[in-house]
Amino acid sequence: MRSVKAELQGLQQILWLVNIAAGVLLLILVVARRNYRAFPAFSLYLLTNSTLSVLVFLTYHRWGSSSVFSLWFNWGMRVLAVVARALAVAEICRHLLARYRGIWGLAWRVLLASAALTLIYSCIAAKYQWKLALINAERGMELAIAAVIVSVFIFVRYYGVEAKPADRSLTIGFCLYSCFIVVNDTILERFLDNYVPLWNLLGMLAFLGSMLLWASALRKSQTEASREETLLPATVYQALAPQINFRLRLLNERLLQFWKTEATRN
Amino acid sequence: MNLTLLFFFGFVAALLIGLGWALWTPRERKNLESDPRRLEEQGQRHTDYLPQIRQALAAADYDFLSKRASRGTQRRVRRERLNVALAYLGALRGDFESLLRMARAIALLSPQVAVAHEFERLRLTVEFAWRCQMIRWKLLAGMTPLAQLAGVSDLVSGLSVRLEQAMKELGERAAVAAELASSMNRRGMGTV
Numbered sequence: 001m002r003s004v005k006a007e008l009q010g011l012q013q014i015l016w017l018v019n020i021a022a023g024v025l026l027l028i029l030v031v032a033r034r035n036y037r038a039f040p041a042f043s044l045y046l047l048t049n050s051t052l053s054v055l056v057f058l059t060y061h062r063w064g065s066s067s068v069f070s071l072w073f074n075w076g077m078r079v080l081a082v083v084a085r086a087l088a089v090a091e092i093c094r095h096l097l098a099r100y101r102g103i104w105g106l107a108w109r110v111l112l113a114s115a116a117l118t119l120i121y122s123c124i125a126a127k128y129q130w131k132l133a134l135i136n137a138e139r140g141m142e143l144a145i146a147a148v149i150v151s152v153f154i155f156v157r158y159y160g161v162e163a164k165p166a167d168r169s170l171t172i173g174f175c176l177y178s179c180f181i182v183v184n185d186t187i188l189e190r191f192l193d194n195y196v197p198l199w200n201l202l203g204m205l206a207f208l209g210s211m212l213l214w215a216s217a218l219r220k221s222q223t224e225a226s227r228e229e230t231l232l233p234a235t236v237y238q239a240l241a242p243q244i245n246f247r248l249r250l251l252n253e254r255l256l257q258f259w260k261t262e263a264t265r266n
Numbered sequence: 267m268n269l270t271l272l273f274f275f276g277f278v279a280a281l282l283i284g285l286g287w288a289l290w291t292p293r294e295r296k297n298l299e300s301d302p303r304r305l306e307e308q309g310q311r312h313t314d315y316l317p318q319i320r321q322a323l324a325a326a327d328y329d330f331l332s333k334r335a336s337r338g339t340q341r342r343v344r345r346e347r348l349n350v351a352l353a354y355l356g357a358l359r360g361d362f363e364s365l366l367r368m369a370r371a372i373a374l375l376s377p378q379v380a381v382a383h384e385f386e387r388l389r390l391t392v393e394f395a396w397r398c399q400m401i402r403w404k405l406l407a408g409m410t411p412l413a414q415l416a417g418v419s420d421l422v423s424g425l426s427v428r429l430e431q432a433m434k435e436l437g438e439r440a441a442v443a444a445e446l447a448s449s450m451n452r453r454g455m456g457t458v
Contacts, residue, residue, distance in 0.1 A: 102379040109381075118277075125273035143277060150281050153288035158388075159370050168289070175285055179278045186274040229375060237376035241383040244369040248390045251362050255397045 008197040015204045016057055022211045023050040030218055038222040041091035042170060045084040052077040075134045082141045089145050089174050093152045095167050099229050100159070102237070107155050111148050118147040132189055139185040146178040169217030173210040180206040351405055359398055366391060 027046045030036055036043035056074050063070045093111060097104045122140035126132075149171050156163050181203065188199045331343055369387055373379050 100374045102376040103374055106379055106381060106384060121273075121277070125270060125277075139274070143274070143281075146278070146281050150284040150288065153285060157288045159374050160367075161374070172285075172289075175281075179281060182274055182278050186271055190268060190271060231377045232372065232375045234377050237372055237379060240372050241369065241380065244365055244372075245383055245386050245390070247365055248362065248369075248387060248394070251358070251365075252390050252394050252397070255358070255394060255401070 012201050019204050020053045026211055026215050033221045035218050035222050038224045042088040045088040048084040049081050092167055092171050111151050114147050114151045115144040118144040135185050139182050142178040142181040146175050149175040166217045166222050173213040177206050177210040
C-alpha cells in the first residue's frame, strides 16, 4: 500500500513538472500568436496559473507537502486560480454574446443568477464541516463556472448565434475541467487522506487535458471580439415581439384544445 | 450511496447532458434553408393543399369507406390517414418554428429585449414541443380514433390561415426583419 502511495507521489511530481512546462508553452503560444489581444483575461489566467504552480512547487520543495504552511499556501493559490478562471470564463461569455446588445443584457443577468443559484445549491448540498470548508468553496465555485458555461451555450443554441471554434474549445476545456474538479473534490470529501495522492494526480491530468484542448484552439491567431452587430430600431422589437408571442400563444392554445378534445373523447 | 455524492454527481451529469445538447446540432437544422424569407411562404403552402387534405380526413369519407371497402383497404386508409395527421402535426410545428426563428432573429438584433417576452416565448416553446410530442405518441399508439382525426384538419387549417393573416399584418416590418436576419446569416450567423 505504501509503495503504491510512493509511486503515485513520484508520478505526481513528474506530472506537476509536465503541467508547469505545458502551461508555460501554452503561454508562449498565446504570446507568439498574439492571442492575448483577443483573450486578455484568459492570458492573465494562464500567467497566474503558471506562476502559482511554480510557487506551490517551490513551497512544497522547501517546506514539504505535509506542512501547515504549504497546505494553506496551496489552498490560497487555488482560490486565486479559480477567481482568475472565473474571469476568463466571463471574458469568453462576452465574446460569444456581447455582439448582440439586447441579448447580452439579458444573458449576463441570467448567467449571474445561475452562478448564484448554483453556489447556494452547492452550500446546501455540502456537509458543514469546517475542515472541508475550502474543498466545499472550491467545489461550489467550479460548479458555478460549469453552470455558467452550460447556460451560455444554451443561450447560443437558443438564439442561433454562431460560436467561433476557439471560443467553443476554450469554454469546453473550462467546463470539463470544472466538472472533473467537482467530481474529484466530492470523492475526496468522502475518502479524505486515502484519496489525496490520487486526487492530486487526477486533477493534474484533467488540467493537462484542458491545456491540450486550449493549445489546439489557440494554435492560430484569433481576431479580437467582433464588433456589435448592426441593430434594428428598438421600436421593431417592441412592436413585433408581443405580436409574435400572441401568435405563438394562439398556436399553443389550439394545440391544447385539440389535446383536451382528444383526451375527453378517449 | 452518500447523499452529497448523489447531489453533486447528479448535478454534474445534468450539466454534461446540457452541454452536449447545447453543442449538438441536429442534421435537419444543418440542412435547413437559411433564407428566412422562405419561412413566410410555408403557411401559404399548407393552405394550398387544405381542401384535398380536409377531404381525405373527413369523417363522412371514412364512414363511406368502412361500409364499402374491404378490411385491408380500410387498414391502408387508416394508415394513410395517420400519416396525413402526423404530417399535419409536423406542419404545425414548422409554422411554430418559423415564428420562433423570426422572433429570435428580431430579439438578437434588438438593442434591448424584454425579459418577460423572452421568457414567455421560452415557456410557450417548451409547452408546444411537449404537447406536440404527446399528441404524436398518442397518434402512433393508436389511441386517437382515426375517424376523429378530421379535428386535426380544422385545427391546422385555422392555424395556417391565421398565420398567413399574421404574416400579412406584420407586412413590411417582418420583411425588414427577415432581410436583416438574412444579411445576418450571410455574415456567418448559423441558422436557428
